[in-house]
Amino acid sequence: MSTDLLIAIIVTVVGASTPILIAALGELVVEKSGVLNLGVEGMMLIGAITAFLVTFFTGNHYLAILVAAAAGVASSLIFGFLTLSLSANQTATGLALTIFGTGFSALAGQGYSARPVTLLGPLFPAELASHPIWRVLFGYSALVYFAFALVIGVWWFLKRSRAGLILRAVGENDLSAHSIGYSVIGVRYMAVMFGGAMAGIAGACFPLLLTPQWAERMTGGRGWIAVALVVFASWKPFRLLAGAYLFGLVMTMELYAKASGGPLSAIPAELWAAMPYLATVVVLVLISIRRDASTNAPACLGKPFLPAN
Amino acid sequence: MMQFRLEKRREPSKAMLYGTPIVAVLLTMIVGAILFSLIGFDGVGAVREIFITPFTNTYKWQDLGVKAAPLIIIGVGLSIAYRANVWNIGAEGQYVVGGLAATGVALATYQMTGWWILPLMILAGMAGGALYGAIPALLRTRLGVNEILTSLMLTYVSVQAIYYLVRAPWKDPMGMGFPQTRRFAADALLPNILPGTIVHAGVPIAIIVALVAWFVMSRSVFGYQMRVVGAAPHAARYGGFSENRTIWLAFLVSGALAGLAGALEVSGPFQRMVPGFPTNYGFTAIIVAFLGRLDPLGVIFGGLVIAVTFVGGEIAQTSIGLSNSATGVFQAMMLFFLLAGDLLVRYRIRRVTPQAEARA
Numbered sequence: 001m002s003t004d005l006l007i008a009i010i011v012t013v014v015g016a017s018t019p020i021l022i023a024a025l026g027e028l029v030v031e032k033s034g035v036l037n038l039g040v041e042g043m044m045l046i047g048a049i050t051a052f053l054v055t056f057f058t059g060n061h062y063l064a065i066l067v068a069a070a071a072g073v074a075s076s077l078i079f080g081f082l083t084l085s086l087s088a089n090q091t092a093t094g095l096a097l098t099i100f101g102t103g104f105s106a107l108a109g110q111g112y113s114a115r116p117v118t119l120l121g122p123l124f125p126a127e128l129a130s131h132p133i134w135r136v137l138f139g140y141s142a143l144v145y146f147a148f149a150l151v152i153g154v155w156w157f158l159k160r161s162r163a164g165l166i167l168r169a170v171g172e173n174d175l176s177a178h179s180i181g182y183s184v185i186g187v188r189y190m191a192v193m194f195g196g197a198m199a200g201i202a203g204a205c206f207p208l209l210l211t212p213q214w215a216e217r218m219t220g221g222r223g224w225i226a227v228a229l230v231v232f233a234s235w236k237p238f239r240l241l242a243g244a245y246l247f248g249l250v251m252t253m254e255l256y257a258k259a260s261g262g263p264l265s266a267i268p269a270e271l272w273a274a275m276p277y278l279a280t281v282v283v284l285v286l287i288s289i290r291r292d293a294s295t296n297a298p299a300c301l302g303k304p305f306l307p308a309n
Numbered sequence: 310m311m312q313f314r315l316e317k318r319r320e321p322s323k324a325m326l327y328g329t330p331i332v333a334v335l336l337t338m339i340v341g342a343i344l345f346s347l348i349g350f351d352g353v354g355a356v357r358e359i360f361i362t363p364f365t366n367t368y369k370w371q372d373l374g375v376k377a378a379p380l381i382i383i384g385v386g387l388s389i390a391y392r393a394n395v396w397n398i399g400a401e402g403q404y405v406v407g408g409l410a411a412t413g414v415a416l417a418t419y420q421m422t423g424w425w426i427l428p429l430m431i432l433a434g435m436a437g438g439a440l441y442g443a444i445p446a447l448l449r450t451r452l453g454v455n456e457i458l459t460s461l462m463l464t465y466v467s468v469q470a471i472y473y474l475v476r477a478p479w480k481d482p483m484g485m486g487f488p489q490t491r492r493f494a495a496d497a498l499l500p501n502i503l504p505g506t507i508v509h510a511g512v513p514i515a516i517i518v519a520l521v522a523w524f525v526m527s528r529s530v531f532g533y534q535m536r537v538v539g540a541a542p543h544a545a546r547y548g549g550f551s552e553n554r555t556i557w558l559a560f561l562v563s564g565a566l567a568g569l570a571g572a573l574e575v576s577g578p579f580q581r582m583v584p585g586f587p588t589n590y591g592f593t594a595i596i597v598a599f600l601g602r603l604d605p606l607g608v609i610f611g612g613l614v615i616a617v618t619f620v621g622g623e624i625a626q627t628s629i630g631l632s633n634s635a636t637g638v639f640q641a642m643m644l645f646f647l648l649a650g651d652l653l654v655r656y657r658i659r660r661v662t663p664q665a666e667a668r669a
Contacts, residue, residue, distance in 0.1 A: 038457065078645065088648040091396055091457065095595055096644040103637025110632040216634070221465050228458045270473035277465040281448075284459060288452040 007132050009256055014144055017248030019044070019205035019219075021147045023226035024233070024240050025154050026198025031230055032158060033191035034171035034300035038094025039079050040199050041223030042101020047072045047203025049105040052117060052214040055207065061120040065143070065204045072200020073193045075101060080192040084185050087304040102217060109214045120208040143201070143209050148241075150198070155237040167191060171298035174305045184305045199223065221277065228280045232287050234296040243283075250279045315656040322654055329650030330600050330607070334360075334614060337643045345635070354629045359621030359639060362628075371506040372620045373613065375578065378515040379404075379570040379590045381612035384597035385522045385605050386566030392526070392603050394539040395559035399445065399460025400567040401591025402467040403438040407568025408575040409470060410437030412490060412582040415497035415575075416479060426496040431572045438568015439561045441467065446560035450553040456560075468587050475582055490582045499577035511573035515612070518566065522605035535559065567591055596644045615640060 023040050030037050047068040054064035079097050082088040120141040122129060129139035158164040169177045170187045178184050206218050225247060233239035254272035257264035338356045346352030363369045383400050390397045397403075411430040418426050444463060448454035472488070481491040499509045526532035538545040538555040546552065570590065575582055597615050601607030622636030 082645065082648050086649050086652045088651055092595075092599060092644070093648050095398060096641055096648060099592065099596065099637060099644065100641030103634050103639075103641055106634030107632050107638055110634065221461075224458065224461055228462070231455060231458070268473055268477070270469040270476070273472075274466045274469035277462040280462045281459050284454045285448060285452055288448075288454045 003132060005256075005259060007136055009252060010136050011139065012252045012255060013245065013248040014140060015209055015248075016251045017244045018144050018147045018209060019202040020222055020226050020229065020247055021241060021244035022143075022150060022205065023199050023202035023223055024229045024244060025147075025150050025237060026195040026202070027227055028230050028233070028235055028237065028240060029154060029158070029167070029198075030191045030195035031301055032171045032235060032298055033167050033188045034174060034298050034303065034305075035083065035188050035192055036090050036094065036302040037076070037079055037083075037097070037192060037195055038091060038227060039075070039097025039101065040195075040226055041219060041221065042098035043072045043075045043196055043199035044203035044206075044219045044223045045101045045105040045217070046075050047200030048206045048218055049109045049203075049214060050200070051204030052112065052207040053108065055117045056112065056115060059118075061118075061208055062142075064208065065120075065201055068200040068204035069197040070200070072196040072198070072203065074196070076192050076196025076199070079196075080189050083304070084188050084192070087306065090302050090304070098223070106216045109216065112214050113216065115213065117207060117212045119212045141209060143205050146201070151237050151241045158237070168298075171300055174300045174303075175307065178305070178307055184307075188305070202226070225276060225280055228284060231297075232283050234287070235298065236296075246283075247276060247279065251276050314659050314661050315652070316659045317656055318654075322657075325650070325654040326602060327607075329653065330602065330610070330614075330647055333600070333643050333646035333650055336646045337639055340646075341639055341642060350631060350635075351629055355625055355631050355635060358625035358628055358631070359618055359636065361621075362624050363617045363620040366624070369620050369624070371503070371508050372623075373616045374508050374512045376619045377609075377612040377616035378509075378511040379574055380594050380597045380615055381515040381608055382511075382518050382570040382573070383563075383567045383591055383594035384601060384608040384612055385519050386563030387594055387598040388601060388603040388605060388608050389522060389526065389535055390559035390563040391598055392539045393535040393555050393559045394542070395556050395563075396457045397442065397445065397460050397560055397563045398457055398595060399442070399462075399464045399591070400563060400594055401587060401589065402460065402464030403441045403564040403567035404571040404574075404591045405464070405467040405471060405587050406441040407434035407438035407571030408579075408582065408586055409467075409474065409571075410434050410568065411572035411575050412474075412479065415493040416490060418497065419491070419494055422494070422496050424496070426494075427499065427576060430497060430576055431569065434568045434572025434575075435565040436568070438571060439565040442560040442564020442567070443557075446557050450556050456556070464591070471582065471586055472584055475584055479582065481581075488584055492581045493576065497576060498580060499573060507578070509573075509577040511570075511577050514569075514573065516609065518569070519605045519609050526605060531558070567594075593640065596640050599644060599647055614643070618643075 023044055027037065027040055050071040051064040051068040054067045055061055075097065079093055082093045083090045120143060122139055123142045123145060124138040129135045158168060166182055167187055170182060170184050174184045203219060207214060229240060229243045232243045253275065257267065338360050342352040342356040345355050363373060383404060387397060387400055411434040414430045414433045441463060445456040445459040448459050449456040475488045475490055479490045481489055483491065499511060501509050502513065526535065534550045534555060537548065538550055538552060542552065575586065579586060593615055597608055597611040600611030600614055618636050618639050622633055625631040625635065626633055
């Protein structure tokens, strides 16, 4: 394998992994607070169309990312209001949010599907990334570095900060947290909004980092893979990083197989396209065979908070 | 100052349980009209075309039946599974595999004739859907793998299976390169039951499925088991109902019904397998099941309401140029309002004055 091909593969893997990683880190924080939001895919689509439209009309990528995050927060508040304030069923509400996001994004993007935008350029000056080796380190857009920083940030927040401790307490034992004076609903609202912001940014990665246009359902189930990855990583940020890159590798294997011209290139394209989803199932199976996987889940995950009043 | 407080009802309110779906539909029409107007669409026109015209235009009634049939069949299966707290959200995949299994029979018997071909296709479709549903059931009962994620991931896989099959092994040799199978032979097509319309045998089948499911769920031990395991898992275990058995039954029944819908669609409206076969009936049936209050008879209502929005969405597309995707937004709004209304089933809102609060 030539160096150029290897570098090309690394760059594609990084691109494919970034949105999954950002969305999954958001969902990890949400789940740590005891809430299961299955609306990630829908919020990502809303983030994707928002980022596309802002870029299309203003050309300002960073503004697009900010507005996408805000749109993600707004959509997550629908979920938050229904499940936290009205204690609606979290599974059903999350599904409803995904259906809503799919329809809403398609409606908002009507008539824009063939219009190109420009991708977000690299963060560092081109001279720094001129050599192929340096390109692997310094050749990416800000979204990629943001994802890495987010891994460390989420880890630090959950493990080292006081607010993170409260959030984990709320997710592990909501009644105890409530009885010593913490606002369970308030903490969960904050977590859900953070998850919404990250899903919005993850959605923004699609038009700004991967394919510079809008297409209906362009997130293609990546939001669901992000939800699965949180289980795979047993709610640990650094394992999430490894998992997201593993998936990025699976998704781009087709390129390698085609380039190699070996026996792998005989595999039909449809099987390659199905690979990330099959891999998710396999990974979920492997993880459940290991014993600590389910014991690490936040104890209150998915259960509504119902204090006896 | 006035304050409101939620008070848990001793028993869930029957009036609210059956009233909230209707209120949810009405609220969706009102809020939808306002919201769509705010974002620059013809909101009132959209609501009129989507919710009213399908009723007033009698020519569209046949479309309602044809759209409602698969939604009701899949929705009935999902309502049984969700009752038991088993979250099969991969009905779309089971629908696709059911359609593929029926297609396989139709293509294998292409040169043959006989009354048995169509029933065999339907049986194959049900078996295919049940088998595809058995995968998440097996993984959940044996290894504790979350069934939401596996059933959904398998849906994406099944769609790729269609693409592969119609592109290569099942491609119509006379199809001028189009990725689709040949049109099924006459004995493999679902008959029409009303001459001059598009109403096919799937419509009465949907009603029969709902009635049988209602009878089974309310009158049999099976139905009792599904309801008890969902509502009170501990009591169910104490009473000797196995949770694993329930998961298996829920997936096999909901998978078989989704597969049945797939077989009826491919032999009816589609008449061949095409890449556009996955039409999201499996996902939309989730809304149908909830609108129907997870009750097989209610699912008929839910299926009709959603069918109205589909047919109305198509009308709005041609009459006022509204995108088809608006339909999905209205459907999701309905589900949001319904879920919000669930609170009123379990709680009542009491007005309290601060003094009364202090005394209490």
